[in-house]
Amino acid sequence: MKLDGKTPKGPLDDKWTNYRSKMDLVAPNNKRRLDVIVVGTGLAGASAASTLGELGYNVKCFTFHDSPRRAHSIAAQGGINAAKNYQNDGDSVYRLFYDTIKGGDYRSRESNVHRLAEVSRNIIDQAAAQGVPFAREYGGLLANRSFGGVQVSRTFYARGQTGQQLLLGAYQSLSRQISLGSVKMYNRHEMLDVVKIDGKARGIIARNLLTGELERHAAHCVVLATGGYGNVFYLSTNAMGSNVTAAWRAVKRGAYMANPCYTQIHPTCIPVSGDYQSKLTLMSESLRNDGRVWVPKKKEDVMAIREGRKTGNDVPEEDRDYYLERRYPAFGNLVPRDVASRAAKVVCDEGHGVNSTGLAVYLDFSDAIQRYGKSEANTMGNHNPDAATIKRLGTAVIEAKYGNLFEMYEKITGENPYVYPMKIYPAVHYTMGGLWVDYNLETNVPGLFALGEANFSDHGANRLGASALMQGLADGYFVLPYTIGTFLCNEIRTPKIDPNAPEFEEAETSTRTRLEKILNIKGNQTVESFHRRLGKIMWEYCGMSRSAEGLKKGRQMIRDLKAEFHRDVFVPGTQAEFNPELEKALRVADFIELGENMMVDALDRNESCGGHYREEYTENGEAQRNDEDYTYVSAWEWDDDQPILHKEELIFENVELKTRSYK
Amino acid sequence: MDLILKVWRQKNNADSGRFEKYKVKANEHMSFLEMMDVLNEDLLAKKEEPIAFEHDCREGICGSCNMVIDGRPHGPNNGTTTCQLHMRFFKDGDTITVEPWRVKAFPVIKDLVVDRSAFDRIIQSGGYISVNTGQAQDANAIPIEKDLAGQAFDAATCIGCGACAAACPNASAMLFTSAKINHLGLLPQGEVEHSKRVQAMVTQMDEEGFGMCSNTGACEVDCPKEISISNIALMNRSYFGSVFGSDKGSK
Ligand SMILES: Cc1cc2nc3c(=O)[nH]c(=O)nc-3n(C[C@H](O)[C@H](O)[C@H](O)COP(=O)(O)OP(=O)(O)OC[C@H]3O[C@@H](n4cnc5c(N)ncnc54)[C@H](O)[C@@H]3O)c2cc1C
Numbered sequence: 022m023k024l025d026g027k028t029p030k031g032p033l034d035d036k037w038t039n040y041r042s043k044m045d046l047v048a049p050n051n052k053r054r055l056d057v058i059v060v061g062t063g064l065a066g067a068s069a070a071s072t073l074g075e076l077g078y079n080v081k082c083f084t085f086h087d088s089p090r091r092a093h094s095i096a097a098q099g100g101i102n103a104a105k106n107y108q109n110d111g112d113s114v115y116r117l118f119y120d121t122i123k124g125g126d127y128r129s130r131e132s133n134v135h136r137l138a139e140v141s142r143n144i145i146d147q148a149a150a151q152g153v154p155f156a157r158e159y160g161g162l163l164a165n166r167s168f169g170g171v172q173v174s175r176t177f178y179a180r181g182q183t184g185q186q187l188l189l190g191a192y193q194s195l196s197r198q199i200s201l202g203s204v205k206m207y208n209r210h211e212m213l214d215v216v217k218i219d220g221k222a223r224g225i226i227a228r229n230l231l232t233g234e235l236e237r238h239a240a241h242c243v244v245l246a247t248g249g250y251g252n253v254f255y256l257s258t259n260a261m262g263s264n265v266t267a268a269w270r271a272v273k274r275g276a277y278m279a280n281p282c283y284t285q286i287h288p289t290c291i292p293v294s295g296d297y298q299s300k301l302t303l304m305s306e307s308l309r310n311d312g313r314v315w316v317p318k319k320k321e322d323v324m325a326i327r328e329g330r331k332t333g334n335d336v337p338e339e340d341r342d343y344y345l346e347r348r349y350p351a352f353g354n355l356v357p358r359d360v361a362s363r364a365a366k367v368v369c370d371e372g373h374g375v376n377s378t379g380l381a382v383y384l385d386f387s388d389a390i391q392r393y394g395k396s397e398a399n400t401m402g403n404h405n406p407d408a409a410t411i412k413r414l415g416t417a418v419i420e421a422k423y424g425n426l427f428e429m430y431e432k433i434t435g436e437n438p439y440v441y442p443m444k445i446y447p448a449v450h451y452t453m454g455g456l457w458v459d460y461n462l463e464t465n466v467p468g469l470f471a472l473g474e475a476n477f478s479d480h481g482a483n484r485l486g487a488s489a490l491m492q493g494l495a496d497g498y499f500v501l502p503y504t505i506g507t508f509l510c511n512e513i514r515t516p517k518i519d520p521n522a523p524e525f526e527e528a529e530t531s532t533r534t535r536l537e538k539i540l541n542i543k544g545n546q547t548v549e550s551f552h553r554r555l556g557k558i559m560w561e562y563c564g565m566s567r568s569a570e571g572l573k574k575g576r577q578m579i580r581d582l583k584a585e586f587h588r589d590v591f592v593p594g595t596q597a598e599f600n601p602e603l604e605k606a607l608r609v610a611d612f613i614e615l616g617e618n619m620m621v622d623a624l625d626r627n628e629s630c631g632g633h634y635r636e637e638y639t640e641n642g643e644a645q646r647n648d649e650d651y652t653y654v655s656a657w658e659w660d661d662d663q664p665i666l667h668k669e670e671l672i673f674e675n676v677e678l679k680t681r682s683y684k
Numbered sequence: 685m686d687l688i689l690k691v692w693r694q695k696n697n698a699d700s701g702r703f704e705k706y707k708v709k710a711n712e713h714m715s716f717l718e719m720m721d722v723l724n725e726d727l728l729a730k731k732e733e734p735i736a737f738e739h740d741c742r743e744g745i746c747g748s749c750n751m752v753i754d755g756r757p758h759g760p761n762n763g764t765t766t767c768q769l770h771m772r773f774f775k776d777g778d779t780i781t782v783e784p785w786r787v788k789a790f791p792v793i794k795d796l797v798v799d800r801s802a803f804d805r806i807i808q809s810g811g812y813i814s815v816n817t818g819q820a821q822d823a824n825a826i827p828i829e830k831d832l833a834g835q836a837f838d839a840a841t842c843i844g845c846g847a848c849a850a851a852c853p854n855a856s857a858m859l860f861t862s863a864k865i866n867h868l869g870l871l872p873q874g875e876v877e878h879s880k881r882v883q884a885m886v887t888q889m890d891e892e893g894f895g896m897c898s899n900t901g902a903c904e905v906d907c908p909k910e911i912s913i914s915n916i917a918l919m920n921r922s923y924f925g926s927v928f929g930s931d932k933g934s935k
Contacts (some may be wrong), residue, residue: 150820154837161827193812
């Protein structure tokens with residue numbers, strides 16, 4: 022089947038404006054009669070729920086967290102992009118659009134990405150009006166910085182806590198709608214199934230996590246803003262609770278999973294230090310603005326460092342390999358994430374890694390400290406500063422820019438990054454894949470929408486830094502509130518959906534059976550141990566580099582793991598109580614199934630693009646795309662034995678497909 | 685390192701709860717929560733129920749984790765959440781006591797998990813700026829002095845963990861409430877609703893059953909984001925100003 026992305030006709034620049042101006046609307050008096058369920062309160066969900074509430078819909082909003090404010094979005098650090106061109110450095114909607122398409126290695130939909138670039142400007146206005154304390158210049162105007170893969174400064178930020186501040190803005194707007202009664206909030210409720218009636222999404226089954234009770238919630242349509250699935254790798258930078266269950270349950274009800282193999286491995290994370298670890302920590306990409314990435318050229322230096330006889334500071338300049346600057350002179354340390362991660366893997370595989378595991382490279386700020394120190398001294402009228410002054414002043418600048426990140430690094434590693442270069446290594450960070458959606462952000466199941474990281478829509482095979490926050494808020498504030506009307510305008514005569522309908526009965530019963538089965542296995546292995554094994558398989562065979570042979574093997578290993586899980590997992594306690602182990606077990610069971618889907622998808626895609634790197638398809642060490650055969654979105658109709666692949670052809674009318682070069 | 689943990693176990697809110705002792709093997713590179721994970725895996729291996737505790741980002745920003753460690757919310761280090769506390773700050777052979785927040789307005793759900801929805805209701809009562817999506821003007825239309833923006837930011841860094849109330853002998857939520865009031869009130873965007881906001885949020889805070897502030901300063905000391913107690917004074921000024929009609933914003 023050919024999938025229809027429902028891209029409107031007409032010139033790229035006018036598509037969204039024309040579409041929005043001509044789409045059918047739901048009148049205010051009718052909005053009051055329509056119920057919408059929003060699952061998720063991250064940037065995408067909170068912004069959607071509050072905006073839908075403002076518009077007059079009856080909104081029910083769900084999160085498994087104890088408060089909407091704790092969604093994973095809270096942890097985003099570095100910033101959010103917008104084509105404001107406040108720096109007058111040549112930015113524009115077109116440039117943001119182009120950078121995003123190119124950054125995504127030409128595997129995203131032009132129309133969606135252009136719309137994203139257009140509304141990016143409104144997001145900054147909205148957030149500033151909510152009181153989000155973005156960084157400012159001395160003149161009181163907003164400050165910007167650069168992120169990887171671009172040559173302009175378009176990233177807005179709030180120290181190293183941009184996600185926190187944007188989420189609090191959205192959370193506060195949501196709180197206002199809750200107090201006005203337009204949104205009813207359900208904290209500590211986990212959605213475990215989608216309910217379809219006559220083919221349309223009409224509600225969910227949610228488990229009240231405090232009591233264990235299964236609840237039926239009916240609505241005219243359902244919006245999933247449930248985040249990404251990076252935790253399928255067990256170790257990732259995602260919050261521990263992030264999971265795929267909502268999306269995967271939708272897949273089990275017929276929604277298509279798009280491009281699940283597109284995973285982003287972030288180049289700058291704190292390296293793994295031990296087996297007990299369950300979580301990796303990101304060091305924001307913004308650090309690559311000022312940090313230089315290198316490894317020692319000589320093996321003897323590497324050995325001395327690994328054995329603790331030397332530190333990075335002892336390696337003379339001429340013995341350092343600034344490999345990103347060497348390989349990619351045009352972008353240097355600011356190449357996109359997929360490129361930077363692979364380059365780190367290459368130097369470590371060649372034996373140049375700088376910690377005891379051999380899996381770490383340096384991110385060094387000493388040059389930046391020198392540069393800033395001199396310029397600060399200059400502005401203070403000191404044109405001949407001594408080394409100590411330069412160091413002190415430069416360190417202060419770095420501290421003002423990245424203080425909380427440096428502090429976090431020191432807390433975790435016990436090493437002072439102002440003195441010793443940071444050690445970093447790539448880690449799983451973001452998933453570009455997700456539920457397939459059309460231009461309206463509607464999945465192939467009518468009335469089921471997907472927003473934010475949970476959908477696949479805008480980042481192609483690789484996401485550029487500071488674009489996830491932008492996409493989440495674009496979807497929630499400025500896209501879905503309009504496009505949801507295309508579905509709901511045909512529902513104004515539909516009476517309230519009845520939660521006693523047989524479809525609800527069936528969904529509740531099958532969910533209950535699923536829970537009871539898992540509880541009754543009473544095996545001998547913990548949920549955590551299965552999750553860890555799954556992660557190892559995924560990282561080994563579907564991680565930074567993949568091969569057909571490995572993927573086939575990986576798929577079989579996952580199938581075996583699944584069988585073992587359902588035979589031997591141990592989950593204590595009962596259904597009818599607060600039971601965190603049970604919650605985890607359900608999530609891991611779904612991750613295992615998703616893992617298989619990822620392997621199948623990666624195997625189908627016989628090319629290398631963005632975060633998907635197939636060892637068989639490379640040219641001079643760079644990823645080799647195959648536009649002839651693979652310029653499509655893979656949308657999987659999942660079936661354990663015979664998954665069906667639906668293809669959405671990607672049509673490029675405005676951008677010429679080129680080999681992505683950052684040289 | 686070998687440790688003895690005295691952990692508060694409480695099946696649910698109706699249960700009266702008690703301390704249980706556990707032995708656990710840790711190493712100094714672990715975070716406190718990773719050490720708890722190890723303990724839980726041990727318990728599961730023995731088919732015992734693991735200790736319920738909240739955690740999510742493990743980066744000190746989501747505000748989920750909330751353990752009182754040896755009598756101090758988030759443990760011995762200033763400016764550190766439980767998840768960012770590392771075992772290198774403990775010694776081999778130590779006995780460590782772990783309890784939930786003890787705050788009337790935060791009832792215990794299970795073991796170390798408490799219900800902090802009172803904080804959500806305080807925000808719902810007025811902790812926002814009333815602007816609908818799409819109503820905003822260009823973000824650079826209102827320049828804001830860098831220092832002022834910085835001050836607002838310092839208040840805005842609150843993660844809503846509740847350590848302030850847990851540290852306070854009166855279980856007061858003044859630091860939490862004042863931080864939000866000042867974050868918004870210091871900015872021109874938030875000034876318009878400031879008086880109304882202060883009254884509504886203070887009223888809600890009282891209704892939730894949080895205690896009064898008696899200036900012990902414990903909240904500031906244990907706040908993992910080191911939010912200044914001066915926020916409380918600023919809020920009090922605004923509150924009395926708004927009640928007695930002399931307030932002209934919080935500045
Ligand atoms: C450490 C880190 C730093 C980052 N920094 C940046 C950055 O600087 N810039 C940038 O652009 N991006 C950044 N990202 C990426 C970005 O943070 C995320 O992609 C984005 O926040 C996802 O938002 P979301 O709203 O889609 O989902 P989330 O924030 O993950 O929210 C998901 C919501 O869904 C709920 N939920 C999920 N499943 C269920 C269920 N079954 N039932 C009920 N509720 C459910 C959760 O409770 C939660 O409320 C970063 C990511 C990480 C990990």
